[in-house]
Amino acid sequence: PKTAADCQTKLVDQIQLRQQLEDGQRQLELALRSLNRSCPQVVPLSVQEQQRQTVLVQNKLNDIEASISSTIETLEFLCSRLPSLEQKLKDADDIITPAVMATLR
Numbered sequence: 001p002k003t004a005a006d007c008q009t010k011l012v013d014q015i016q017l018r019q020q021l022e023d024g025q026r027q028l029e030l031a032l033r034s035l036n037r038s039c040p041q042v043v044p045l046s047v048q049e050q051q052r053q054t055v056l057v058q059n060k061l062n063d064i065e066a067s068i069s070s071t072i073e074t075l076e077f078l079c080s081r082l083p084s085l086e087q088k089l090k091d092a093d094d095i096i097t098p099a100v101m102a103t104l105r
Contacts (some may be wrong), residue, residue, distance in 0.1 A: 004086075007079040014072045018065065025061060 036044075045053070 002078075002082075004079060004082045007075060007082060011072060011075045011079060014068055014075060018068045018072075021061070021064060021068070 044050075
C-alpha cells in the first residue's frame with residue numbers, strides 16, 4: 001500500500017528529474033558551443049538546418065517537460081487524496097473490526 005511518504009518521495013524524484021533535465025540541457029548547450037569553437041574546420045550546418053534541428057530538440061525537451069509536469073500534477077493530486085483515503089480506511093476498520101469480533105464471540 002502506498003503511503004503519503006511514498007507519494008512525497010515520488011514527487012521529489014520527479015522534481016529532481018526535471019532539474020536534471022534542465023541541467024543536462026545546459027550542459028548540452030555548453031558542449032555544443034565548445035565543440036563549435038574547437039572544430040571550426042568542420043563544415044557548419046546551414047542556418048536553416050541549425051534552426052530545424054534546434055526546433056526538433058526543443059520540441060522533444062518540451063514533450064519531456066510536459067510529461068514530467070503531468071506526472072507531478074498527478075502525484076500531487078494523489079498525495080492530496082491520501083489523508084482522506086487513510087481516514088476512510090480507518091473509519092471502515094473501526095466499523096468492521098468490532099463487527100468481526102462480535103461475530104467470532
